[in-house]
Amino acid sequence: MSHVPQSFYEVPAQRLARRLLGCVLVRQLGSLQLRGRIVETEAYVGVQDAGCHSFSGRRTPRNDAMYAKAGTAYVYFTYGMHYCMNVVAGKQEEPVAVLLRALEPLHESGSAELRAMQAARGPAAKRARDLCNGPGKLCQALGIDIACNRLDLCRGETMWIEPRATPATPKVLVGPRIGLGTMEPRWRDAPLRFGLASEEARPFLSKPFAGEHEENSRAPKPKPRARRKR
């Protein structure tokens, strides 16, 4: 199956975050193709977003990939031991991206691919659902590290994304992003975390969605009735 085109990524981060749900991340490692369905994402929406590495226009060696063209991988190292992978969205020089938070591995138990993921993850991941149910975990399982930073997913050399098969507009869970420290509630609580709502996908989420707010993946964000005061 072919990978998605450049234009797929050239949309606002919130839109790409929804659009990526159900798509398949493919990682070529030697002769193996490790595949995982994207079941959870988070949008980081740019210079005004206090939770975003590019907040207030910050541009450093670490986050420079966020300023690259849409479809570029932005991988960074955190907490002294984990990598996180993002997909750059929007326009060139517009530092917005989507964090991949969880995948559903798409391999039979006992397959060479699944065993490779288990070997990479170590003894903590006994069940298939523990292989990729977190941003650091999925990077470890798929061998994604800083060498993957700035990879062009459109070129599809060692990593790319394939379109989702079904359904065209899945039900989506929405909630606040995970792991952000204290900051303005407007951004800390913004509904920028998205997950597939289907029963098959739910066991692979990194954490449950509180409140079970469900909507169609193409639906615009609910319109705020009253502007929060600051």
Place this chain on the structure above:
DNA sequence: CTGAAGATCTACT
């Protein structure tokens, strides 16, 4: 140069 924090995960109570 220094120090504090970090888009996390695991193990243990």
Place this chain on the structure above:
DNA sequence: GTAGATCTTCAGA
């Protein structure tokens, strides 16, 4: 639920 691991990155002095 909470602590500890572990080290890069960045802001500020």
